[in-house]
Structure formats: structure tokens, C-alpha cells
Amino acid sequence: MNTKPFFAQIHLLLMSPCPKTKIQGTKALYHAFLVEPQLSDDDYPVMDVIVAGNPSCVEMVDPKLVKRRSVQSELGKAALIHAILHIEYNAINIALDALYRFRNMPLDYYHDWLKVAAEEAYHYHLLEQYLAQLGYQYGDFPAHGGLWEMVQKTGYDVLVRMALVPRLLEARGLDVTPEIAKRLKAAGDEKAYEILQIIFHDELGHVAVGNRWYHYLCEQRGLDPLDTFARLLEKHAPTYLRRPFGIEARRKAGFQEDELDLIMQLTEV
Secondary structure, rough: OOOHHHHHHHHHHHOOOHHHHHHHHHHHHHHHHHHHHOOOOOOOOOOOOOOHHHHHOOOOHHHHHOOOOOOOHHHHHHHHHHHHHHHHHHHHHHHHHHHOOOOOHHHHHHHHHHHHHHHHHHHHHHHHHHHHOOOOOOOOEEOOOOHHHHHOOOOOHHHHHHHHHHHHHHHHHHHHHEEEHHHHEEEEEEOHHHHHHHHHHHHHHHHHHHHHHHHHHHHHOOOHHHHHHHHHHHHHOOOOOOOOOOOOHHHHOOOOOOHHHHHHHOOOO
């Protein structure tokens, strides 16, 4: 068993630019934690992570420069799979950052986010293999760093992170993934459809993790969850919410009815 301190291992994985190292290491650390669920180095220093470890082969561009292509062509399908692959790679880093950056949380918090990281690594693996079957690899298309920007904005407080990353960024996946999966299936791509079904199922759990810890933290601090969420949206992401919403999926992931009413009200035309 690896005896390197827990947070030191997380930091190494977070900063690694090698997808293979990140995936294998995350999986190994999760399984080791299941066997021996403890933190050995609560005093390991937290260094600000401006940019997580990303492969140098991936050209990072402004989000507006990432082209949308039709899934009816092989090139368009590969570009879409590459975009989702990049999201899943970022999701590994986001989960690792939630583990590394925030200390003194209950042990279950670290179990939950290690599980999220391991599942995101599995998603990456599935998509990377499928992209290779299409004749492409990670880095063959440009990508953007929009997801990491919200990680940076919310790095000052675990409550803010729980409010806005899983419950805003990841929840958006619950809104749009079913439609993307349908488009791929309609184009005759059963394999991509099956992979997205796996991702959608797991993302329900990831958003639920965010909901669980957000409400836990609000209760600990004596804060109203609805008012706090509205205030944080206005401060950090006033234009992010947009329809359509996967209301039933959000319910399954733990969104409460007053929260669903709020996002509908905030996006009324």
C-alpha cells in the first residue's frame, strides 16, 4: 500500500499533466482509501493551484473559438467526443481539487469526492478508447478552460465550491447530456450513446454529492440554502443559468423544489 501522505498524493495527481498517470493513480488511491479510510496528513500545506496538470498536446483556446460540428460526419462526431473527453478530464481535476484544497471536512467528504474522481477517470478512459477507435486522440482538436475558471472563482470557500461547481457546472450535464445522447443514437452511434448513458447515470450521483455537502455546510453555518445559492449565483455566475433544464434529473440528484423554482424564475424571459 502506498504510504505517501494522502494530500500529497492528491496534489501529485492534480498537478500531473499525464492522463494515464492521473487515471491510474486516482483509481489506486480510491481503492486504497476504501481499504483504509483515513487522512494521514491534515497539516500538509495547501498551495494555490492556478492551473491543474494538463497535457501539453491540448491547444487551449477561447470558448468562442471551439467550433460546433454536425454528428452526421465522422469528423464532427470525433470533435464532439473530444469535447466531452476534455470535460471529463477537467472533471477529474475538479474532483481532485475539491479533495486537496478543502481540509477539516468529515471523512465521508473525502470518500465522496474520491469516488467522484475515480468515476470521472473511468469516463475519461471510456471516451479515450472510443475516440481512438474513430482514429483520433486527445489533443487532436482545440479545447477551452471555461470549467476551471469557476474552480478558481470558488477556491476560497468549500461552501461556495459545493454551491456552484457540482450544482451549477455538473448539473448542466444533467440538462444537456440526454439530448446529445439522442443525437448520437439517431446518427447510428450506439457505442457513444451507451457511454453517455453511463456518464449521465454517474453524474446524477456527482450532483447529489454536491447537494449533500452544500446543504450540510449551510446547516453548519446557520445559512438559508436558497438565499445563499441566489446570492452566490449573482456574485459569481449571474448569466450562467440557461434553459432547458432537466428538472426530473435534477430532482433525482437532490435539488429541492424551491431550488428548482428559483432557477426557473431566474431564467424567465
